[in-house]
Amino acid sequence: MVELLEDFERRLAQNTSSLESLDISSEPKRYKELMLERSHLEPVVEEIRHLKKLVEDREGAYLLSDDSDEEISRMAKLELAEIDAEIEKVTNRCRLLIIPPDPLDGKNIIMEIRAGTGGEEAALFAGDLFRMYSRFAERKGWKLEIMNSNETLLQGFKEVVFSLSGKNVYAALRYEGGTHRVQRIPQTESSGRIHTSAVTVAVLPEAEETDIVIRPEDLRIDVMRAGGHGGQCVNTTDSAVRLTHLPTGLVVIQQDEKSQLKNKNKAMRVLRSRLLNLEEEKKRAERDSQRREMVGSGDRSGRIRTYNFPQNRVTDHRINLTLYHLDAFMDGDMDEVLDALKIADGNKALLQT
Numbered sequence: 043m044v045e046l047l048e049d050f051e052r053r054l055a056q057n058t059s060s061l062e063s064l065d066i067s068s069e070p071k072r073y074k075e076l077m078l079e080r081s082h083l084e085p086v087v088e089e090i091r092h093l094k095k096l097v098e099d100r101e102g103a104y105l106l107s108d109d110s111d112e113e114i115s116r117m118a119k120l121e122l123a124e125i126d127a128e129i130e131k132v133t134n135r136c137r138l139l140i141i142p143p144d145p146l147d148g149k150n151i152i153m154e155i156r157a158g159t160g161g162e163e164a165a166l167f168a169g170d171l172f173r174m175y176s177r178f179a180e181r182k183g184w185k186l187e188i189m190n191s192n193e194t195l196l197q198g199f200k201e202v203v204f205s206l207s208g209k210n211v212y213a214a215l216r217y218e219g220g221t222h223r224v225q226r227i228p229q230t231e232s233s234g235r236i237h238t239s240a241v242t243v244a245v246l247p248e249a250e251e252t253d254i255v256i257r258p259e260d261l262r263i264d265v266m267r268a269g270g271h272g273g274q275c276v277n278t279t280d281s282a283v284r285l286t287h288l289p290t291g292l293v294v295i296q297q298d299e300k301s302q303l304k305n306k307n308k309a310m311r312v313l314r315s316r317l318l319n320l321e322e323e324k325k326r327a328e329r330d331s332q333r334r335e336m337v338g339s340g341d342r343s344g345r346i347r348t349y350n351f352p353q354n355r356v357t358d359h360r361i362n363l364t365l366y367h368l369d370a371f372m373d374g375d376m377d378e379v380l381d382a383l384k385i386a387d388g389n390k391a392l393l394q395t
Contacts, residue, residue, distance in 0.1 A: 141388030160239025177374030
């Protein structure tokens, strides 16, 4: 622990020195990189110092726990139990904090939820997942904006696309991409049989215009009349926009807004984010194919999690973690699973460095 603290203190001192000598106006990108590194190093140093102090306090309490004075011994043992509990909490926080940050961690995201196998029940579960992420976002103080949706008659979603913006959104939800399987008795089932349905989720770091440059000649823009729900104005004007990125074949359709310009701007946000995600997937595949398989980074073909309603159980198959409070999880209490995924991935990354 002492060596770990010394290493992070040395790196923090180097970071401070680099920032002091940097000309921010001429190197804004380098400044952003250094500030991201600093936001990682400072809390690590603080927590490890706290942990070191707790270990020292524990040594003192342990010595007093064998004191010949029974009252002193009793008080020391109580203090020892409190210190041990605090050491466990701080150690777990340290495990999360020492994981090297990804350059994308601070980005906002665009999430895409689509009903898969299971018909109307899959659409209903897509709606449940949307509400789960909405409640999680509320707990974090994030902003949610629906970008596109295709709602069913029973208030499920064939598809819903939305953005989440706030602090460390991508870092928190990056592992949610994949196939989510649900086991329950559908509302549409009269015989009481348990059905299995599936929903796919995509998590795209939202690209800024400086991240992805789209050449005009690589883009085909089509306008059309919007379909589905939305009212008379939406359905009687050519407000819907379809963007086709010719080099990759990616297609984005946006029709939720009454304004053609607003639909085009939203479609461009989605397209840039999908292109950024493609680039990042290629980098991850080249850098570490094993890690990519482990966390399902953008690969939505594999089942990542099962939600079993009769047993009130949620199981994440990537880390073999099962919890029996699905009701709380669906209400947005997701941190235990998300933290475990981050630690597992971080441990894998640390082993490969």
